[in-house]
Amino acid sequence: MKSISQSIPRPDGMAKADGSALYVADLQFDGTEGGRSPDGAVALGSESGLSKDMLLGRFYRSPYPRGKIRRLQLPECPPGYHIISAADIPQGGKNEIPMAASRDMPCFAENEIRYAGQIVALVAGPDAYEIERLIRAIELEVDETPVVKNIDEALALKGGAIHGEDNIFCRVDLDEGEVDEVFAGAASVVEGVYETGFQEQFYMEGQGLIAWRTGNKCGVRGSMQCPYYVHHAVSHVLGLKHDEIRVIADTIGGGFGGKEDYPEIMGAPLAVASWVSGKPIRMLMDRVEDMAFTSKRHPSRCVYRSALDSEGRILAIDATVDLDGGAYETYTKIVLMRAVFHSLGVYAIPVFRIRGRGIATNTVPSGAFRGFGAPQSLFGIEMHMEEIARRNRCEVLDYKRNYFLKKGDTTVTGGIFRDEIILDKLIAEAERLSGYSGKRIKLGRGKGQGIGMSFILHGCGFTGDGEQKIIKGKAVLKKHRDDKVEILCAAVDFGQGPQTTFRKVVARVLGIEPNTVIFNYPDTDFVPDSGPTVASRTIMIVGYLLQKAAEELKAIWVEGEEQVVEQNYQMPPGMSWDQERLRGDSYATYGWGVNVCEVELDFLTWETKVIGAWAVFDVGRAVDHRVVNGQIQGGMSQALGYGAMEKLEVDSKGQFRQITMADYMVPTSVDFPRTEALTVDNPYLYGAFGAKGMGEMVHDGGHAAFAAAVEQACGKACTTIPLVPETLMEIMEA
Amino acid sequence: MVEVFKPTSLAEALRIRADKHAIPFAGGTDLMVRFRARDGMAPSFKSPILFVDALPEFNTIRMFNGGLKIGASLPLSILAGDRGAVNGGTGTGATSGVVPDAAVLATIPGVLKAAAAEVGAPALRNRATIGGNLANASPAGDSIAALYALSAEIILVSLSGERMIPIEKFILGPGEISLKEDEIIHTIHIPAPLPDWTYWRKVGTRRANALTKISLAAAASIKDGRVESCSFAFGAVGPRVIRVHEIESLLQSRFPVVQEAKLKEIIAEAKKFASSMITPIDDQRSTAKYRKTVALNLIGDAIASLVEELKLGD
Known part of the structure; x- marks a missing residue:
């Protein structure tokens, strides 16, 4: 038998090469409620956020870097246009983006500005020129405070603390042995200071999302690594229950981590705007806005x-x-x-x-x-x-x-x-x-x-025990009546290959051809939360769940019957973690x-x-x-x-x-x-x-x-x- | 919306230029960036557009009295000698598709060819034109530095006739040129004699698709082992390309004295002249200090290369 390592053509490769793959900027309404693309992989109907009257959305970003907001004056909107800000977050929702344990970043700036470019409002409407005019008409007044540009100025508390009393968001300390004693008795000491800069992810496709509302359900779709992160953020900001939210990850043109957190930062305000206006809104960032305002690597x-x-x-x-x-x-x-x-x-x-x-x-x-x-x-x-x-x-x-x-x-x-x-x-x-x-x-x-x-x-x-305690990853294999096997998980292929490797893993266990395995882009209405597509976990953690699921399916396989198997993450035996003491x-x-x-x-x-x-x-x-x-x-x-x-x-x-x-x-x-x-x-x-x-x-x-x-x-x-x-x-x- | 004209003759182009003050548009690689608008919006041109890329006479290159005449819309890919270069093939009108004479292309001075070859990437060079690079008048424009070194003259045409102006008078400042509202850049003239030695060094932000942090373009005519005439032009070290004429007279008077000790002395003197003339700035691409230091380093490299050439000619 051939080694599993031997390469096969990437199932998603040709569509990306010949231009037929649909990215969020390409999506067009097919005139139906629940339509799908010819290959069945992409939802195109109005229930999936596409419609004739989809609006364009753009952020109004603070031109000031730091200070208390004194006044935000929004212009009168012509019919069909909407300007959404912190005041529009519905009752039961919260003006904060939930990310890991932190809740400090607001969806829309409300009381203070902490960086130039911070999202203050969102303008949506049918015409880009009118949106431009409205953005220019927004007036923001800020009592400015001196700007902290780097670590040194932060530690010197320039302009007073931005966060807490000392500008320290968080600490992680590790100790082993008697360090001071050893240094006191050392023959010599070598010291060095090592510095690295910001880095831009530079994915080829810029950030882009669509948000929509169907009755009492809110949807977000587009370019993202972690559909369930976006799901969680929208639920928190709008105060909706989990089954009232649908998130679809579309074809994605590169991520490198840049589409791990930013789709939450961008998707939450966009979801608020769509929820309040009742209209589907598409927001696409051009290269300059993307480079200027999306997350970079920590210096x-x-x-x-x-x-x-x-x-x-x-x-x-x-x-x-x-x-x-x-x-x-x-x-x-x-x-x-x-x-x-x-x-x-x-x-x-x-x-x-x-x-x-x-x-x-x-x-x-x-x-x-x-x-x-x-x-x-x-x-x-x-x-x-x-x-x-x-x-x-x-x-x-x-x-x-x-x-x-x-x-x-x-x-x-x-x-x-x-x-x-x-x-x-x-x-x-x-x-x-x-x-x-x-x-x-x-x-x-x-x-x-x-x-x-x-x-x-x-x-x-x-x-640590994040996989066990926080993610609790789950993956599902579904065998349809025609004996076609479908992978159901939340992992996104942004170039790193799960569309190829997951199919190979499942096909190898079941003894079928990889290209017969169905693996659509994740849609939270259909796939379980197998976790975010981050942290070098996809093939090792989710891939392993799929391998186990395939082994189970193989054992119970009955021709012509629909069968579903589910695998939940379990910590490998012997592994232990104490999150309090980081031990x-x-x-x-x-x-x-x-x-x-x-x-x-x-x-x-x-x-x-x-x-x-x-x-x-x-x-x-x-x-x-x-x-x-x-x-x-x-x-x-x-x-x-x-x-x-x-x-x-x-x-x-x-x-x-x-x-x-x-x-x-x-x-x-x-x-x-x-x-x-x-x-x-x-x-x-x-x-x-x-x-x-x-x-x-x-x-x-x-x-x-x-x-x-x-x-x-x-x-x-x-x-x-x-x-x-x-x-x-x-x-x-x- | 933007009003667009696609003239099929020079006379028609000049009339539209005079009547509408339409902005001449050849490859558009600078204009489309300068008037860029957000997605979903048209470029924000302030005046009508006059496409000049499809007029055959703007796409020619020919010998003229021992020098060269280059049509303003000739793409940089032709000057660079890129494989697969397409002349006048931008498809906006009656495409000329003029195929230049290989013998003429062989006479393009090395400094111009090398400078053109380091602009952008192949696809961009196929659209970007020499006239457009001039009109953009960036102090970092690569073909501009080469044309300074070649003492190029710019031929401008209008309904009232033709005028010829040296490049140093044509470029007034960053983005500013001596072009009247009814004129079009027609031809770039490189006067005879074409140089025997040239030097080009671009220090860019990376190896391709890079903007220039500093460049040195130099050229010399050599007769009987002596420098008869020469030129040293620095890019991106001031508001305009800077030609240091003092270096030129220094080299003309001193050579062929090429003992090593003398050479060091000459280079030191050349650096002194350049040092007082170049005034680089700090910006998002580089620092003033780096630009100045490297510019001076390049002088030494260029003079050493010129001396090698003189030795070969002995």
Whole structure:
């Protein structure tokens, strides 16, 4: 039998390539109540939000960055137009977007403004020009307060605290052993400050949603990763029961986390507008609005101090991990947890103290982005290890090897690494592909050429017992009378492949052809909540539920009969977690990886050129090689862009300065070479056919490998990314 | 709505231009961005549009008295020598589809060809035109820097005739050009002699589809191992492309003295001249300090390359 890893054509590939796939901007009313597209996959009737009289919607956003709202004056609306604001939230609803444990972000700004661009009102109507006129006629008066643009200004409480008394949204602290004692007796201490910037997800399709009302039911559909998150947010804001809400995820043109939280932030006010007006409303963001106001990756500052003994060995690490959460907490706490839990990387450090803080500023609330905190702290620990190895006059790979985690070791939260850790195998493959060690010696230091290697681990699935306590994922297989099997779950394919891999998993168990398996885009009227499409959980957690469901279906299969099987998530045996004390197994298992990057540096212009990129990962088992390789290629480009090019600054009002495709430098196909990549099998017992999560870890280490290579090429420490030529000039002329 | 004209002859185009003050539109790659409106709304043009891309004489390139005459609507893809470049194929009227003479294309100075090749991406270069790049008058316009180095002259036409103006007088400031309300940019003239040596270096924000942070375009005519004439033009370091004439006279007077020690001295002097003339700014793409430092570094690189050329000619 062929390996499950052997690729099949992507079932969703041709429609996306030939333009026939329907994205939210393409959806048109088919004249029916309950109509569907010819392939049956897309709901097109009026009950699904489409109608002839669909309105356009646009936000009125605050031009002021911070202050108390003194007055909001809305203009008179001509017939057929609606202006919706906080006052329109129906009784029983709440003016707050529920995200994880946080409730601080309002749906519409009501009393205060915390960032330039905050949603104050929504204007809907048939004509874009009239909407434009109405938006210009809205008057907002704000008693302005000085703007907090970054972590330093936040900690200095510029203009008074934005949040609480100290601008700290949340803290995550970990302690192991007597840190102060060890430092007091250390032979030397190495300290470094490592900083990363904002990053834009840059999905190809901008944010877009439609909201509608059918009687006492509210619907939202469009481009989103997590239909049940939107479902939950709309229920909270409108005060509706769960069966009074329907959410449909349409074909989605990329997400990268950017469509994890933002569809809630955008969908809740849109749902209010549709609920109040009774009209379906479509809102599509153009590229500039999308880049200027949607969630970005949290900027970070990590400070690492390491106590060394007289032989240069690490005795203890004392670290702080600060994330710029922006104006509202939103998902910052869980991003911070992931950042802190990954902050010691792949190394076993006996004694440590880690202090994590999510910090309030007056920028756009930071949100989800592939890696979710891990790329920030992994950059910190990897660059810190480079520095310690240099101090010890030691080859960094040799130095790092002394600390590699192995099976049975304790995690930073006191859990256990239960599965085989195969870093040595991954390194051997990376060496074979890249010739790293030979080049590292040959290229010298400060001579314009360099090669760097970074190591990453990535906890798969929700942090702690989130899968068990919060998500409670459920997946269903339904066998129709014609014996066609349908997958019912809430997982969305935004390029990362579940349309392909889920079909393969189910088909393999049942011995049928993958392309006969029905897997429509999720519609909460029909699919159970299998959880959000985030956190490298899809193939491992939901895929495994489907595998188990298929095994069950196979056992009870009766031809010509409708049969339904359901699987609910269960924590793997032996795993435990204490959310209060943050103790135990923070993740069920981990993906592992080695990234290598080779660069040349132009001393005339300080431009870097990546001349080689290599990546080797332990993904458990690849359910589809092409899907996995696609993730590796894209993840590496995104990580190298993060490390080398993607500068995103804020101006004096805390607004982003690079908000066009001409100014925000996402890499093109000619900026970086193709990544030479492979995976090494290390099957995970509780993942679909041994698969672990891998969609995020491919973005966890490329930037650190790049920075390490640049350090060798320029002969100076490079502790801040992106390493654009302007920054490298400052480093080299310092 | 926007009023649109698609003239089929130059005479008709000039009449519409004079009567309606319609804005000449060739590839539209800058205009469509400048007058961009939100989705669902038409571009916010303030005047009628005059399509000039379909008039054959705007799409020609030919030798003229040892120099070159380039039609204003010639796409940058032709100048760049892109594979699959299409001339006048924008389909807005009686498409000319003029196929340029390969022998003429071979004479395009390296600096212009290289500059054109680094504008945008292939699809954009097939629409973007040399006249449009000039009319946009960005200090970061790549073909503009090259045309400064080539001492280009711009031929403008109107119902009342033709006038020729040096590029340094044509471009007045960012987005500002010396074009009367009834005039159309007709031809770019690169006077003889075409240079024996050219230099082009664009430092962009990335490797393709990038805007220029700093550029240096240079050209020289060489006779008997000496620099007979030369030019050094810097892009994106001031409100306009800046040509540093002091460097030019310095090189003309000193060469062919090319001992290493002398060379260092000459480069230092050239940098001093440039340093007082270039006035870059901080913006969302780069910093003033970086732009200035790199501009000066590039002078050294260009002069070293010129010296190599002189040695080869010995």
